[in-house]
Amino acid sequence: MAASPSPPRQFGYPWPEFNDGLVYHDLVPPRDAGLTLIQFYSSKYKSSAPLQGWLQRIKNKQITVDGNVVTDPDAVLRVGSELVYHRLPWKEPDAPYILEVLYEDNDMIALNKPSGMQVLPGGLFQQRTVLTQLQWHANKQSTISAHQSPHSVPVHRLGRGTSGILLCAKTKLAKARLASYFADGTSQIGGKRDTNKELGKIAKIYRALVSGIVNNDKVIINQPIGIVKYPGVATGLYVASQSGKPALSIVNVLERGIQGNNTLVQVQIESGRPHQIRIHLSFIGYPLLGDPLYTVGGQPKCLDCDSINERFAADGGYERPTKPVPGDCGYYLHAHQLVISHPVTNEVIEITAPLPSILQTNSEGKHTAIMQQAPA
Structure with missing residues (x-):
């Protein structure tokens, strides 16, 4: 069933100037x-x-x-x-803090994450994250209701520049089962399957705006994704790699912007590898419009990725990398729809996150002029 329509509910608390270290x-x-x-x-x-x-x-x-x-x-x-x-405490980069609740019950909550907000702590963002807002919100609710409420936790990630549906668990049971949905979906991608059939217990549909005109109405991408060393990313950068792990993306063209030389697409993935959509679309020659990192071939734009920046900041840590990193924003990617079997009741739940205007088709009310300009 589709998530019940209800008045939009939001929460969010302004970030302090400095974090707690x-x-x-x-x-x-x-x-x-x-x-x-x-x-x-x-x-x-x-x-x-x-x-x-x-x-x-x-x-x-x-x-x-x-x-x-x-x-x-x-x-x-x-x-x-x-x-x-x-x-030492430091001033984290600017980030939005308001989260919209798309769906909520006793077991899980689905949020509409804005672009520019990181999901979990990492790098320069240790406090300005979705996880922190969930913790603060639980503490606020506990103060009001006079009992301690455990905070919800995300069960998957969205890139910092990606907006849309972020699923969070409110109980240990829901967390375990939802996490297994994502793990099971990813593990099955390497096997033989009919891509026209319904996908597992969870399916995610994204909207994206890519550079160039995609000629085929439907493209199935099964390029493996692996890791390479990359400056400023301690765990390595995910890229298209034949020695990587299997990944599957089903791309459908929604609208071609001939004048702006871009294409609006819908991408369905079951769970996915990190940055999968960005990598897959760039691999086939159509990187996301405004993506500062990935270029044609599913590789980073820089060519000398073995170089290391030894400069360090006042607290002794490395300065922010001069080369683009995965958390940089500027591209247009939105987790638009989620279909999932409820972790407790097994009821099929459909959740939709409203589309940014730039990712709407003409029939949905988009202003076509927007498509002709890349993000700043």
Whole structure:
């Protein structure tokens, strides 16, 4: 059944100017006994800061050993010592904070995530995330109702620049079952299947605006997606790769913008790999309009991706990468519809997130002039 129509409900709390910083705990294992403080951090967490950055953090009195501040980088560590690194508060980049509730029951909640809002903590965004807003909202509700309400948690991710439906679980049971839906769908993509049949227990339909005119009305993309080393992305960048994991996208053309040389498409995926739609559409020669990262072939735009920026900021960490990273915005991608078997009742639920005007067809009321201009 379709989600019951109801008056729009929103929540969101303004971000403070600075976040609270972060605290990282470590216990020295036997294999690291005898290492110096600087050897431990610069080798174990080299993706967080270069050597000189860790020296600065030690000098700044940001690290304690067994409760005592240590400023000597050559202090020798003992087995079982507790190390605590205090990351200083910082001003995170601007981000929206209002979330619209599309569907909610006792087990799950579906949100309309705005473009520019990160789902989970990572990189420069540790506080300005959907997860933080869910925590704050639960605390606010607990204050009103005088009992502690557990906060909801996202069960999948949307890219920071992607808008639309984000599904969150309100109970442990719902979280486990919803997570299994996504995992099962992804694991089945590599097998033989009829792509015209209904997809699993969860199906997601996206709208996207791509550069160029897509000639075929329907395109099925099954290009595998893998990881390569990339500056500014500690875990590596997802790209089109024959040695990667299987992925499936079904693309249908909705409208061709001849004058603007762009195409409005609908993309159906069952669960998906990270950045799957961006990678797949660029792989076939039609990257998302305004995508700062991916280009034709499903690869990053930069050619010298092995270069490393050793400059570090005031807190010792790496400066923001000069090259585009996955969280950069500017493209048009919207998680428009979700069809899912309810994790408890098994009832089929259909949820729809309103479309941004630029992703509407002419019959849906879009202003055609918008299609002819790329995002700033």
